Amino acid sequence: MKKKFLVFVLILFSLVAAPLLYAEDLVQVYCQALASDPTFQKAHADWLSARQNLPIAMSGTGTPGSGLFPYVDITAGLDRTFQRIEAGSSSVSGYFNQHNYQVTVTQPIFNYATWKAISSASFSVKAATATYIEAAQDLIFRTAKAYFDVLDAYDQLQFTLAQKESFYHQLVTAQEKFKVGLIAITGVYDAQASYDQAIAQEIQDRNNLDNQLENLRAITGQEYRSLTSLKKSIPLVIPHPRNIDAWTAVAERQSFAIQSALYTMLAQRETVKETAAQRYPTLTGTFSYGAQQRGFPPSLSGPPTTGEFLDTTTTTATAGLNLNFPVFQGGFVTHSTRQEEYNYLSASDQLNFTHRDVVRQTRQAYLGVDSGISKIRADRQAIISAQNKLEATQAGYVVGTRTMVDVLDAVTSLYQAQQQWATDRYSYIINIITLKQQAGTLCPHDLAQINTWLGKAVRFDVEKPVNAKVFTPSTTLPHTVKHVHSPKGVQRATRSHRPLIKASRHHTSPVHSASHIETVHAHYTIQLFASRTLAEATAFKNKHRLHDLRIIHQNGWYKVLSGHYSTRQAATIALHRLPSSLQKLKPWVVRVPKVQSTSIKPLSLQKKATHLPPPR
Template identity: 35%
Template structure:
């Protein structure tokens, strides 16, 4: 009669009393979309990116201002006293001067290209903000599933510790009745101590993962909904690397932003070249004040008792102002050379980014296809290792295997469990990363995962597919019959 090993039963004797290991009420469990919404509302990095975008978009009105009329007005009050020695004459008066000046650029090529550069830079900033918002979708998923991965890892290490504890108890019992020697007890004790150390480390990793989630969202979470094992593990659609690369070349947000970066650099180059061009402005001015303040003092009238500084004057003027730059100490030429290099820099950065996007897209496409096969292979590996462990334990009971064989088989089993869960989460995240590289990632992709989240997910019971025990028993029976 087969003595089938059950991982769930092994968990019954696992150490308890850990905050994250306790099952939280269903109402307190948080889903993936809620985590993303909290991150979008509270993430400090995203808030900083939005502020940066709002600041950079002000470059457009600032550049446009150089092409619009410039109007200024002012007033001044002056008190003056004039003493004349011969003939003795003293004059004291105070007067006000009011003035207004209007300037309208008519031909300012440098300012026009500066506006074009500012508009391109604003478009670049908008796309970079969108890329940051899209990256937050992926970051939310990565942080969320990092918690689930850590919880599943903790559950498997607890089960492993319980299994080694049971093996240690059996070794002690066999030693007490003389069926084994002290070496078996020491080997079992060493295996249990290692498993206990691994469980303590796994516990800390769960707490670290929840801390990362708090850092992302500025919210405290008690527990998260887990992902069901029924999640379809499918190849990407379309399963054509070239199609994904073409989509990435057309839609990757950072690549599109780099195109506007090149446009902004080219417009800045045109602006610098325009430093050699003449400028033409329409100017108008109005002044009203004492005649002496405007240079029209009536100094020729010096009759006794008559003030030579009496009377107000109004002055209006309108005209064109042409400026032809001839030499500025080499400043303009140096700025043109610098702008040439900035264009070259932006083009090379864009090319580097394009190559990186192509590489990442192809790599992620291969990764998703590999993950599909890996998940299935890792699942089969659990079945095979569980069957091997059961067979080894039977051999140990009849004396054909020793305690070292059993401990090694247990290590292989729980290692395959962790590898399987890692493969599952790698598949989910690589799918999202592939969509981000292609520029198609959106909150809808998180909503699509929602239907496979399990509100009553218990890592201690659900870290393995429910059909593994039967599959392992069937495989073991088949091997024994053979």
Template identity: 30%
Template sequence: MTSPCPSHCSRPSRVLRRALLPMMVASTLAAPAQAADLLTIAQDALQNNAQLASARSRTGSVEAGRDVERADLLPQVSASGNLTHSREYESQTSSGAGPDLSDLTPAQQQVAAALTSGSQSQDDNVNQFGITLEATQALFNAIDSRQVERTERQIDQQLYSLAATEQGVLINVSTAYFEILRAHEVLEARRAQERAINRQLEQAREQFDVGLIAITEVEEAKAAFDQARAIRIAAESDLQVRFEALERLTGQRYASIDALGEELAIAAPVPADRSAWVERAMQNNPQVLASQAGVEVSRSAVEIARAGHLPQVNAFANYNYADNDADGIEGHDSSSQVGVGVSMPLYTGGRTSATVRQNTYLLESSQYDFEDQRRSTIQKVRSSYTRVTNDVSTVEARAQAVVSNQSALDATRAGYEVGTRNIVDVLNAEQNLYNAVADLASARYDYVIDLLTLRQQAGTLDEEALAEVNAWLGAESIDFQLPGAGELDAVMNIGERPTP
């Protein structure tokens, strides 16, 4: 098993930590708009994607947790005070022989007798005021110190997760973008197919009207036209759905986007070595690095549990002040203390040992999770690399298939004109040609999407990589009008945002 990343391994770019979430207004269909390219739309998604914004806020929360844990290691100062009012009721009665008064003069005896005989009562209203100031400072607290270390590792893990989310947004936006272009090219092929079969139907009707062919051929041409029309309608629906999927990712509407150029360079990925891509993924894939950081988080939890066996040492100082206005009492009371306190857990019912065992199992589980993520990433990188290399050959084969089907259609039409082929053969050849055209368009976009997916699995998909692909876009643009203008009034309308 690959050893986990040490605590000092490098973190993702600080840019990911402080990415802002700007307020923007979504563009509507009523506003004039220029064609957007892939890079522009990707930048919109990085600003406005709700999933990415949530991940950024979650990262800020984890970073704030570091200050929460660190606070326990800093001085703790508290003040408390009290102000009370009390009323005392006292009633006492004396009885018995009383003291010996024989040595006193008669006058003194009368005063003393008056004081010591009968009942005595006294009422008193007392106001009391007190204040206490107390300060403590941890001198040695292994639990709190290791909780701070765990938070640092949690930040590492969250930053890698944020990078993975960002790359996920980029691949999703790129896929949605090229799926629109794919749907558009397929739609164009289906429209051309419908027009071609419609011309064939009109020609068949004209030939039937002059008695050259039977009604059967007209009906077969009509059936082929209806099928082509149904396929074209489905392609139009697919194009609209693809546009709306892009809107969900970016929170904005686009009236037009740039199309892929005809001279797309179809080449094998560089480096042309599958092992090199796997090695790159092990170093850069944020999901692998996040899982690796998760091992360190679990290891910190074990260290925190073990720290429960260690003593805690705290320095303390306090000051107390008290005063009251009771009858016969003047002045106030005050006291102060400075010292060091030590506490040592001797027996906690086995809780500490059980917590160590519990977190040790969780550490082992996280190690297996890391190994599973590593294997999964290796498999995905290898599969993506294989698909890209196969796409290169597939595009070449699909292009040749278009040429071959065009030749077959020309030959079939010639045979139909001389009577050696029937209209069904022509219709089939028409359908085969436009299926080949649609397949070629799909193969081109499969190549682009698979190449970007390979970059994502290798952990190298960023705006620079999209800029390279963006250069493949041509001058042509695709215009599209979505219904429901104004339904999306604002980007990420979550109401009033909280202020930290």
């Protein structure tokens, strides 16, 4: 029985872990993109089509005298004719057949326009080849960027989830401290606001992850539920040579974008000459050979006959030279040449733009790699500093020297530093690929090298609902937490069944503030200090950074009080839970009147309260 159970567990584990064990890596995703990316497939077809420009130019336009090769034309015919001839009383009639065929060979001898058309086509094929190689490198870049954009979105989501969990714990802590009177209700509200913002950010990050997965699927045509993630430690490769001008010079020589624009300009220059050459004379040589066989009637002077006519055969062979000089064609050549000259200027400007753009991207990528190395190192130190800041802030919050807002800000700073570190690592890799692409040296081997920087597989659970917890502070009963599961991208939340203020009953009537309600329901509190003057009580609060505690005036004394409790036992328990720094002040439990006025003015709600939608 135990063996069967063990086998069942192993099978279940294999089914669950299979997507992780066989998650695609960068090289596998690139191979899938190479086979199915429509943009690259179109570039391949365009290249094959452009390669036909050269043989087409050498063949000419399909008319005799164009192109470089001879033009051979064969014609043949067969006729059968009935003919009757009458002259006075004499007549002759009959059928006769006519057969003919002719072979004509035309060989261009001089056609300057054809030569320039061949030269233009040769440059256009070179431009198409450079464009095709550029598209192949662009496929590597787009695949890598889409791959790492998915991983970056996944990391951002994980950091947001961790931040939300941290805010949740801060919210629970704030609620507990509020219950024992260590903090004011504003601390709970601050924690709740940060937690709600984290939930909203989680929804946005989940949507971003979905979008990045769709971008990757648009390239490869595959749907991914897991990919291999980047290792925590990756090599920081310094560009070699470490000279931005050297990389710029390499890009100017080897960039396929520049080569494509250059050959396009040269092809257009030859097109200008081709168009202008249409007014030049052309010389062609022709040779033809043919034969004609037909019947011929006999003379009418002979006796009249009826029947077939006699047959005759004629054979012809012709050789010659043809010179064609188009002197004027109505201005067509002039205007066409002018148009092609403007097209040449446009191609020249495009080359200039491409050159500057490649230089800009090369220098920016080099600077991005160089600064990315320093920034990743700085991000690591920023994470350490943010962690130390958070620990110090939490310690200060425990002793009362820091507020809940300070803790929440420290938590936010820590996770922002971690998110920036993750994003900068992906930006560094993309800058490396961009630098090689602009220099014209990017190849699949570079992806294979980057692929060694990948480690564990991660699974994209994009369908997981957002888990929202909403707290409403209560002064008399412990808070309740409601878990609300909603569809992806939709957040629904409800308040507890014992709200502090029921908005449905107080749409327009004044509502007392939280501090006033605390005093109304409290019977016992912890007194930390008492003085005859308000200035001394305030100075005591400022000295010990007890900004959240309240001061009341009773029997001529200004008292610094902490918390509100219905029984002395609850107040005593809270007294022993105070930080050691406050216990050194020798606080004690005191009884306060059931109704105690405060200096806080009541808050009026002039607008109708807004209700959150109920959960499904």
